[in-house]
Amino acid sequence: MTAAASPSGTGGAAASVREQRARHIRRQRAVERAAIALLKVCMVLIVAPVGLVVGYCLWKGWRALSWSFLTRPPVNGMREGGISTPLIGTFYLAIGTMLLCLPLGVLAGIYLHEFARPGPLLRLIRLALTNLAGVPSVVYGLFGLAVFVTTLKFDTSLAAGCCTLALLALPVVITATEEALRQVPQDFRAASLALGATRWQTVRLIVLPNALPGILTGAVLALSRVAGETAPIMFVAAAYYLPFVPKSVFSPVMALPYHLYVLATQVPRVPAHVTWGTALVLVGLVLVLNAGAIVVRQRLLSRRRW
Amino acid sequence: MVALSDATMRAVVICAGSLAILFVILIFVFLFAEATPILKEHSLADMFFGREWRPTSTPERFGLLPLVVGSLMLTVAASILAVPLGLAGAIYIAELASPRAQAVLKPFVELLAAVPSVVYGFLGLTLLAPLVRQIFHLPTGLTGFTASIILAYMALPTILSLCDDAIRAVPQSIRLGSLALGTTKWQTIRYAVLPAARPGIVPAVMLGIGRVIGETMTVLMVAGMAGTVPKSLFEPMRTMTGTIAAEMGEAARGSTHFHALFLVGALLFVITFIINAIADIAIRRRQPR
Amino acid sequence: MQSVSEQRENQSPPRTTDKPAVGSVGSGRWVLPPAPARMQVIGLNLYYGSNQVLRNVNLDIRDREITAIIGPSGSGKSALLWCLNRLNDLVPAARVEGKVLLGSEDIYAPDVEVALLRQRVGMVFQQPNPFTMSVFDNVAYGPRQHGIKDRRRLEEIVEESLRKAALWDEVKDMLDLAGTSLSGGQQQRLCIARLLAVEPEVILMDEPVSALDPISAYKIEELMLQLCNSYTIVLVTRNMFQASRVATTTAVLMGGEVIEYGPTEQIFESPRDERTDNYIRGRVG
Numbered sequence: 001m002t003a004a005a006s007p008s009g010t011g012g013a014a015a016s017v018r019e020q021r022a023r024h025i026r027r028q029r030a031v032e033r034a035a036i037a038l039l040k041v042c043m044v045l046i047v048a049p050v051g052l053v054v055g056y057c058l059w060k061g062w063r064a065l066s067w068s069f070l071t072r073p074p075v076n077g078m079r080e081g082g083i084s085t086p087l088i089g090t091f092y093l094a095i096g097t098m099l100l101c102l103p104l105g106v107l108a109g110i111y112l113h114e115f116a117r118p119g120p121l122l123r124l125i126r127l128a129l130t131n132l133a134g135v136p137s138v139v140y141g142l143f144g145l146a147v148f149v150t151t152l153k154f155d156t157s158l159a160a161g162c163c164t165l166a167l168l169a170l171p172v173v174i175t176a177t178e179e180a181l182r183q184v185p186q187d188f189r190a191a192s193l194a195l196g197a198t199r200w201q202t203v204r205l206i207v208l209p210n211a212l213p214g215i216l217t218g219a220v221l222a223l224s225r226v227a228g229e230t231a232p233i234m235f236v237a238a239a240y241y242l243p244f245v246p247k248s249v250f251s252p253v254m255a256l257p258y259h260l261y262v263l264a265t266q267v268p269r270v271p272a273h274v275t276w277g278t279a280l281v282l283v284g285l286v287l288v289l290n291a292g293a294i295v296v297r298q299r300l301l302s303r304r305r306w
Numbered sequence: 307m308v309a310l311s312d313a314t315m316r317a318v319v320i321c322a323g324s325l326a327i328l329f330v331i332l333i334f335v336f337l338f339a340e341a342t343p344i345l346k347e348h349s350l351a352d353m354f355f356g357r358e359w360r361p362t363s364t365p366e367r368f369g370l371l372p373l374v375v376g377s378l379m380l381t382v383a384a385s386i387l388a389v390p391l392g393l394a395g396a397i398y399i400a401e402l403a404s405p406r407a408q409a410v411l412k413p414f415v416e417l418l419a420a421v422p423s424v425v426y427g428f429l430g431l432t433l434l435a436p437l438v439r440q441i442f443h444l445p446t447g448l449t450g451f452t453a454s455i456i457l458a459y460m461a462l463p464t465i466l467s468l469c470d471d472a473i474r475a476v477p478q479s480i481r482l483g484s485l486a487l488g489t490t491k492w493q494t495i496r497y498a499v500l501p502a503a504r505p506g507i508v509p510a511v512m513l514g515i516g517r518v519i520g521e522t523m524t525v526l527m528v529a530g531m532a533g534t535v536p537k538s539l540f541e542p543m544r545t546m547t548g549t550i551a552a553e554m555g556e557a558a559r560g561s562t563h564f565h566a567l568f569l570v571g572a573l574l575f576v577i578t579f580i581i582n583a584i585a586d587i588a589i590r591r592r593q594p595r
Numbered sequence: 596m597q598s599v600s601e602q603r604e605n606q607s608p609p610r611t612t613d614k615p616a617v618g619s620v621g622s623g624r625w626v627l628p629p630a631p632a633r634m635q636v637i638g639l640n641l642y643y644g645s646n647q648v649l650r651n652v653n654l655d656i657r658d659r660e661i662t663a664i665i666g667p668s669g670s671g672k673s674a675l676l677w678c679l680n681r682l683n684d685l686v687p688a689a690r691v692e693g694k695v696l697l698g699s700e701d702i703y704a705p706d707v708e709v710a711l712l713r714q715r716v717g718m719v720f721q722q723p724n725p726f727t728m729s730v731f732d733n734v735a736y737g738p739r740q741h742g743i744k745d746r747r748r749l750e751e752i753v754e755e756s757l758r759k760a761a762l763w764d765e766v767k768d769m770l771d772l773a774g775t776s777l778s779g780g781q782q783q784r785l786c787i788a789r790l791l792a793v794e795p796e797v798i799l800m801d802e803p804v805s806a807l808d809p810i811s812a813y814k815i816e817e818l819m820l821q822l823c824n825s826y827t828i829v830l831v832t833r834n835m836f837q838a839s840r841v842a843t844t845t846a847v848l849m850g851g852e853v854i855e856y857g858p859t860e861q862i863f864e865s866p867r868d869e870r871t872d873n874y875i876r877g878r879v880g
Contacts, residue, residue, distance in 0.1 A: 042398065110319050228421075
């Protein structure tokens with residue numbers, strides 16, 4: 001088998017080795033074709049159902065979509081009318097949540113990327129963050145129930161919902177902030193510090209303005225996540241049915257995802273187009289937010305020249 | 307802005323940063339504080355080995371086995387579907403798809419991850435469940451099987467996206483090195499690229515599984531929520547998450563049932579904590595290289 | 596270390612016949628004897644999209660000798676090397692015209708199995724690129740992929756290849772260690788061993804030492820001189836002294852054209868092209 005040592009040798013051994021290899025590679029090519037075909041089948045299995053479902057969803061829900069569907073509250077046991085109250089409720093919840101978690105999350109992100117030094121505290125925070133990000137959303141609901149609803153006596157309310165969702169969105173915002181700060185070149189900081197600015201001045205005047213678009217993108221992603229969550233608000237904020245928009249932060253609200261859950265499982269004989277229309281609006285809302293964030297992120301990445 | 311001195315702001319951001327730790331501790335404390343009262347009436351062993359979850363019957367039964375077995379079966383079944391499919395999709399996108407196809411497929415998959423779980427649940431309930439009932443001639447389409455398919459599709463984007471990142475992070479020189487030895491593209495992917503990407507693939511799979519375990523709405527709407535230990539995947543079953551979501555609204559505050567649900571929540575918290583810690587360690591271990 | 600001139604003496608003395616055989620190169624006192632050509636590049640043009648990288652390249656690669664390709668950066672040296680085992684196929688917009696013969700077969704003929712070609716014409720890269728697996732598995736990778744399953748046989752091949760790559764003594768006790776944990780020079784020799792395990796006929800070396808420290812580089816040069824007794828080597832390098840130390844023949848590439856090809860000593864001592872002269876004296880590139 002040391003044919004290589006005599007490459008010009010045309011002895012029987014070398015020839016048989018070459019024949020063997022040729023046979024082996026033909027087999028490997030067959031394996032390769034099969035493997036690639038299988039991968040393609042898998043890709044179709046991933047994409048096709050989604051395509052079908054999206055198409056079906058559009059087809060079924062399209063009929064319900066109208067201006068009055070968006071602007072009228074549900075009536076007649078939620079079997080008719082529109083989705084204005086849940087839509088507004090979700091809007092309130094999302095805004096309230098972002099007001100709470102955005103400042104906290106950004107400050108925490110600044111700490112982690114600009115101030116923290118490696119050590120036990122940092123490691124502990126990181127562990128806590130991964131853990132927070134991984135806790136099932138329904139457990140946040142339990143926590144919100146125990147703390148905000150019961151202990152702090154917010155009752156089932158917009159306020160309790162916002163606080164609970166803010167906790168849930170916090171890891172998302174922190175991670176996004178850190179990522180955005182990481183994109184700002186280290187030279188910028190060095191230049192500022194060399195001019196005698198303090199760390200905080202550097203962060204506020206140099207780093208944050210440059211990281212702002214990235215942070216906002218992250219905030220939009222967090223917003224879309226919050227808008228779609230159901231489990232954590234089920235027993236903390238959401239109302240089964242309300243004929244009006246909440247007057248105070250301490251009253252319960254309707255929320256779009258919970259409304260969909262109720263329509264799909266709790267109310268008998270809801271016309272299909274109402275449920276599908278609700279689902280379509282919810283998916284549309286979340287996907288538009290996400291697609292927007294993705295597009296903005298791509299723009300930022302391609303436009304950046306430093 | 308001299309008023310907000312460097313030292314003040316430093317203190318502020320440290321506090322903000324440390325909040326994460328505080329919150330984890332608070333969650334832990336409140337969950338366990340609300341869970342422990344049940345131990346006065348039911349022993350831990352009784353609950354963990356109890357085969358029936360009937361919170362409203364008399365006497366009430368809080369056997370955790372149906373919940374735990376249900377969660378386990380769904381997670382395993384969903385993983386069996388999602389992990390190979392997600393990995394295959396990642397290999398396809400990272401190694402075989404044309405740049406144009408990549409540019410479409412990757413954002414598409416990321417968008418999938420954003421669809422709210424209640425929508426997945428709704429789709430499972432109205433589209434998949436009737437299908438499953440007809441195909442397998444079952445009394446109801448709301449079974450573990452139905453739920454695990456939906457769960458698999460929910461975990462897919464996470465697994466696919468992170469595996470794709472891991473495969474892309476493998477340096478081009480590895481591929482060249484293998485191809486230059488006269489191997490086929492598939493041999494190169496299978497025996498050189500995937501081993502190099504494995505440190506990134508493991509946490510991807512863990513995080514995907516973590517998402518399945520924590521998923522609530524889909525299970526609540528699609529899995530059927532039976533009160534007994536399931537014998538097969540084609541039966542209705544309940545999970546820890548679904549149980550909390552379904553019953554917390556009805557459980558009177560301070561009742562045994564209420565505390566039992568908190569116990570389930572505490573159990574979930576501990577399980578996901580362990581999974582995330584393992585995934586985290588796996589991620590950190592690959593960083594120095 | 597066997598010097599180039601010693602090697603020359605081992606060969607038959609230069610013949611000056613009126614009918615120069617294929618492979619006879621050089622003129623005057625630098626004529627090299629005819630030798631079988633292992634590879635021949637004939638009228639090769641290479642395009643990346645609309646950009647022509649190689650222009651009508653003609654080159655003979657003499658059997659079991661080291662052929663050096665030198666030239667300023669951007670001259671197309673590496674591109675030429677990558678054409679010799681069709682790694683250029685991986686560049687999306689690459690297009691090749693002309694012929695490259697291995698023995699008597701055109702490697703760009705339509706029915707050629709590229710994988711088999713690359714088993715015969717292997718490559719060592721500029722950056723050592725061991726796989727993320729143990730030293731043993733790195734060397735056994737090729738044979739395994741080509742169908743050898745017997746553990747004993749694999750162990751033999753691994754030891755033999757590591758010995759040939761002058762690495763065996765350094766790693767024989769740590770075959771289970773990750774290939775990436777070796778030093779840079781060791782990694783490069785590991786990559787050479789990995790290649791030898793596939794039993795190639797031609798070894799293409801793409802600036803194999805430019806990423807290494809001088810001592811590691813010296814070891815690899817020494818290794819090249821040993822290997823060229825059994826293998827045909829094509830060396831791309833920016834280091835002209837390296838070419839003059841190890842290569843029998845040298846081709847000078849500039850702007851995608853071979854401006855000079857001949858015995859190494861002739862290239863360095865009496866270049867016929869003014870541009871070669873300028874390049875070698877450091878006035879260009």
